[in-house]
Amino acid sequence: MAEIQLGVSGVTLVPQATGYGLLVGLGVAFCGVILVAIKVQRAYLAEDSATSEMFMVANRSVGTGLTASAVFSSWMWINETVFSAAMCYRFGLAVPLWWATGLCFQIALMAALGVLAKIRVPYAHTSLEIIRIRYGKIGHIVFILLNLSNNVFGCASMILTGSQVIFGISGMHFVAATILIPLGVVLYTAVGGLKATFLTDYLHTTIALVLIIYFTLSILTHEAVGGLGGLYDKVVATAADNYIPGNHQGSLLTMKSKDAIIWGLILKFGNLALVVMDTAFWQKSFATEVRATVPGYNLAALAIFGIPWGLGTVIGLTARAIHNTPIFPTYPGEFTSAQVNAGFVMPYTIKALIGDQGIVAFFVLLFMALTSTVSSSMIAVSSILSFDIYKTYINPKATDKRLLRVSHIAVVFHAIFITAISLVLNYGGADMTWIGYFRPILSCPGIIPLALTLCWSRQTRLAAIVSPMLGFVTGLAIWLGTAKSLYGTINLKTTEAGLPALYGAMGSFFSPALYSVVISLCYKPYKFDWREFLRIELADEAQLHAPAPEDAVPLSGAEKDAVQKAKGATSSKGVDQILEFSASEMVESSSDPERDPVTDDEKYPVAVAIDPITVLTEVSLDDIRHPFSDETLRDLHRWYRIAWIIWIAIVLVTFILWPMPLYRDYIFSKRFFSSWTTVAIIWQFFAFFAVAVYPLYDGRYEILKGTRGVWNSARAYLNRNKD
Numbered sequence: 001m002a003e004i005q006l007g008v009s010g011v012t013l014v015p016q017a018t019g020y021g022l023l024v025g026l027g028v029a030f031c032g033v034i035l036v037a038i039k040v041q042r043a044y045l046a047e048d049s050a051t052s053e054m055f056m057v058a059n060r061s062v063g064t065g066l067t068a069s070a071v072f073s074s075w076m077w078i079n080e081t082v083f084s085a086a087m088c089y090r091f092g093l094a095v096p097l098w099w100a101t102g103l104c105f106q107i108a109l110m111a112a113l114g115v116l117a118k119i120r121v122p123y124a125h126t127s128l129e130i131i132r133i134r135y136g137k138i139g140h141i142v143f144i145l146l147n148l149s150n151n152v153f154g155c156a157s158m159i160l161t162g163s164q165v166i167f168g169i170s171g172m173h174f175v176a177a178t179i180l181i182p183l184g185v186v187l188y189t190a191v192g193g194l195k196a197t198f199l200t201d202y203l204h205t206t207i208a209l210v211l212i213i214y215f216t217l218s219i220l221t222h223e224a225v226g227g228l229g230g231l232y233d234k235v236v237a238t239a240a241d242n243y244i245p246g247n248h249q250g251s252l253l254t255m256k257s258k259d260a261i262i263w264g265l266i267l268k269f270g271n272l273a274l275v276v277m278d279t280a281f282w283q284k285s286f287a288t289e290v291r292a293t294v295p296g297y298n299l300a301a302l303a304i305f306g307i308p309w310g311l312g313t314v315i316g317l318t319a320r321a322i323h324n325t326p327i328f329p330t331y332p333g334e335f336t337s338a339q340v341n342a343g344f345v346m347p348y349t350i351k352a353l354i355g356d357q358g359i360v361a362f363f364v365l366l367f368m369a370l371t372s373t374v375s376s377s378m379i380a381v382s383s384i385l386s387f388d389i390y391k392t393y394i395n396p397k398a399t400d401k402r403l404l405r406v407s408h409i410a411v412v413f414h415a416i417f418i419t420a421i422s423l424v425l426n427y428g429g430a431d432m433t434w435i436g437y438f439r440p441i442l443s444c445p446g447i448i449p450l451a452l453t454l455c456w457s458r459q460t461r462l463a464a465i466v467s468p469m470l471g472f473v474t475g476l477a478i479w480l481g482t483a484k485s486l487y488g489t490i491n492l493k494t495t496e497a498g499l500p501a502l503y504g505a506m507g508s509f510f511s512p513a514l515y516s517v518v519i520s521l522c523y524k525p526y527k528f529d530w531r532e533f534l535r536i537e538l539a540d541e542a543q544l545h546a547p548a549p550e551d552a553v554p555l556s557g558a559e560k561d562a563v564q565k566a567k568g569a570t571s572s573k574g575v576d577q578i579l580e581f582s583a584s585e586m587v588e589s590s591s592d593p594e595r596d597p598v599t600d601d602e603k604y605p606v607a608v609a610i611d612p613i614t615v616l617t618e619v620s621l622d623d624i625r626h627p628f629s630d631e632t633l634r635d636l637h638r639w640y641r642i643a644w645i646i647w648i649a650i651v652l653v654t655f656i657l658w659p660m661p662l663y664r665d666y667i668f669s670k671r672f673f674s675s676w677t678t679v680a681i682i683w684q685f686f687a688f689f690a691v692a693v694y695p696l697y698d699g700r701y702e703i704l705k706g707t708r709g710v711w712n713s714a715r716a717y718l719n720r721n722k723d
Contacts, residue, residue, distance in 0.1 A: 010168035010344050011329040013351045013359045019170035022363050023180040030185075030371070060281060065698030066202060067288045067296025069691040071107060072303050073201035073372040074280060076208060078343075079436075081187055081369055082165060084308035086314025091260040092244055092252035094142040096312030096680075098264025102653035104301040105268075106275040108650045111297035112275070112643035116287025116454050118293065119636050121533045122627055126380075127282040127450065128388040133533055134453055135461045142465050144388055148381065150277040150443040150647055152414075155377035156421035157435045162370040163422065165343045169359065178422045181367075181486045201372055206692040208368040210328070211361050212307060213684050216314050222353045224327060228674040233320035242320045248665050252320060253673060255662035262498035269505040270436060273443030275485065276450060282378035290632055294639045298646050303690040305654075306683025319349045327352045377418070382410035413679045417619060434492060437501035443481055444509040444594055447472030451517055457528040462521045467515035475508025507606055534624050 080103065087095040111341060121130050132140035235242070235252055239356035241503050243250035246258040273280050285293050323335045329348045330339070339348075350358040386407040391398050398406070425435070445468040452459045476619050482500035483490050494500065627632060668676065696703065 010339055010342070011172050013169040013329065013347055014356070016170055016172050016362065018360070019166060019172040020176070020180075020240070022360070023166075023177065023367065026364065026367050027180070027183055027185070027371075029551040030200055030203070033203065036427070053359055063289055064292040064296045064299070065691075065695030067292050068303065069205045069285065069298040069695045070201040070284055070376075071300035072691040073120045073205040073282070074284070075103065075107060075275075075300065075304055076205070076307060076369060077373050078161055078165075078366065079310060080304070081208075081212065081365060082307045082343045082346050083161075084130045084312030085315035085319070085349070086340055086343050087260075089319050089340055089345045090244075091257050091263065092247055092254065093313050093676075094247075094257040094260035095263060096309045096316065097255070097659060098260055099267060099308040099312060100269040100305045101659065102264055102271050104378075105647065105650050105654060106272045107281075107297050107301035107304070108643070108647040109272075110275055110281050110285060111301070112640060112647055113451060113454060114288070114293045114297065115636055115640045115643055116284070117179045117285065118281070118290065119633065119640065120454055120530055124286055125387050126279045126383045128279065128384060130533070131450070131452060131464070132388070132392065134528060135464045139465045140388065140392070142468060143450065145385060146443070147277055147279055147384060147445040150273060150439075150446075150456075151279065151377055151381055152418055152421060153435075153439060153442065154274050154278070154297035155373060156372060156418045156425060157439070158373045159418060159422040160425045160435075161343065162366060163426065165347070165366060165523060166363075167343055168339070168342055169342055169347045169363075174426055176427070178419055181370050181375045181380075182415045182419060184384060184447050185378065186412055200375060202692075202695055204368045204372040206343045206688075208365055208372075209684070209688045209692055211368075212311050213681075213688065214361065215354070215365075216311055216681055216684060217359070218358070219353050220312055221348065224322060224353060226594045228677055229670060231317060231321065232312070232668075232670045232673045235317050237326070238321055241324065242359060249667060251666040251667045252317060254666060255659060256664060256666070259498060261663070262502050262567075266437060266440060266498070266502050266505055269444055269509050270440040272509075273440055273447060276447045277443050278380060279378075279384060280376040284376075285379060285381060290628075291635060291639070294646070298643070299690050299694075301650065303687035306680060306687050310677070310680035312682045315346050315349050318353070319345045322349070322352060336645060374415075374418070378411045381409045381414040385410035385413070386401040389648040393530065399558045419635055420632075426469055434484050434496050437496060437498075437505075439477040440501075441508045442472065444505060445469070445475065445512050447509060448513045452516060457530065458520050458525060459516055459528075460524060460526060461482050462523060463519035466519060467512040470515045471508055471512035473502045474511040475506075479504025509514045521700075531624050532676075534626060586596070 042199070081101070084096050084099050089101070103250060115126075117124060117130065121133070124130055128143055131723045157410040159178055159181050161172040162181055166172055166177040168173040196603060217226060220231065222229055225234070232253075239251060242252055244257070244259075247255040247260075285297070309560045319328075324329070325331060328335070329351050335348070347359060347362050350362050354361075386403055391403060391404045395402070407428055449459065449467050453464065479495065479500050480490055482503045483494040483497065486499065487494040487497065
């Protein structure tokens, strides 16, 4: 039991005290930074996280640069750094490229789905709201379970993996690491909401990219490596000791690797589920400005490509070249496969070539990767618990203040829950490989039915509810059946094999499409009217902004008469006119409540007198108008077309045109390897400018405004003290 509890032990690279100090210190530092940022936003930028709109979707005001940075940070999991190097060590340089191609097309797909969601359901907060509107309570509950299982399982597995790596390099007990990783995140997320995670995501991204470039260049230029040419020569010289079964001639320097391509395909299915079935990525698209979704998401999709490709290639191959030399931490002992699978390739290589300061920097990078995952997960799950469960089924008339309080509680609850799940997985003996193979089977069944909810008007309620369930059963049966057929038994080892996991993931992903189409067309077919989204969604928006009964403005006799007249006019007036009442003028046209400078109390003083849900459900669909202007809608449709063009281009290039011609009997020459790796490193610098430098330019006016506000306040304070 003790062995399972403690995971894989390794060489202690950093003292326990340093590990504790870094985890606690970094958590406190980030919390302090975000608290200051929140105060500056509230005081000088009119951004108040004490409203649910700001907490959940950042007032839908996030620009292109910050969107790209936040999406990049949310997608830069520990896998893309630590485990890309470990898998390159196992299977060769084909893995980092397949890993990179398995990261970008999902984000490009979310750009298209996010724009379509803005067109169809302009004021949504979570993807599950869309499901509830179209399929009702049962469909809503089914997809809540799918989303929560995907989110919790993915986040908990990252914490599990991080705690095992921390234990392996510092000796810190994994329980302590598991608790400390999300602790600091809870503080700034509960206080600052989604905009806080955008800001901390930017800090995570910037620091992580600086460290990634530092590790890549420092290792390459070390005298024990000797640059790109020296690395190539050392890998070739040690080829006999590093024979990889399944690779062309057993070489690390070939794209023809059976295990690498199987791993890459499984990763594509699993990562697609982690994006589309994660409400965090939907929330970030809802939080962006209308014109920022497609550029922001696709900029992040391109930037993320260079991280596993460059870092994984350099560190994975370097570890192969030096793991039997005296400078490697395990020498003269064996660097075991268990240690490789636990993720020790990267820290051991950094320790050997950079030293103690490199291990401290690695610890910081690990913290950045883990907390960025946890913060976005917390906001996503808190949105589900508050909007999709509490507001929908427990307290439909919850005020904005009450909803925000529930969101704060949900953040804390989720942190406790994922910590517990991480401990259960750890004590159960789960490792990253098994989790990576099981996750697509669990999460993929809901992808196509969710996408069809926005894209196909003929998907029926029964199809949307049943097809994910049948898809999961199909994938699970294929996974276990293939393991039994190929290896004669079903256990952790056989279900970790590549082919059963790949076939199971494919069945779990594709079969719901077949089930959905057949059920939709063969049993009570119908066509959904997209305007239903606008009717119910605008009603929810009006109810959200409605004041509590104790805040209602007393109406005079004339105002009551006007209200009754307005009620009588509901059959003939448009939805904008019905919603926009004020005490002085009972009918007032305003197309977008997010852009209206009038406060909620001024704008909705009689919302209690007229129930927006009742009014809007009585309005004919022909009277409903989209809240966006015609010009904005044209822009959205244009961006929607652009998003699909970019997605198709990314899929063609990264799936076919680039890797497939190299899948042949070919071992990289020295010149080709040097060019290959140089492009990967240049891509890292591109990522830095795209998601660390560009957001500063994109947000230059807000930064200048906030800086001026702080400077003026500080000068006024100093002058008062002087007087």
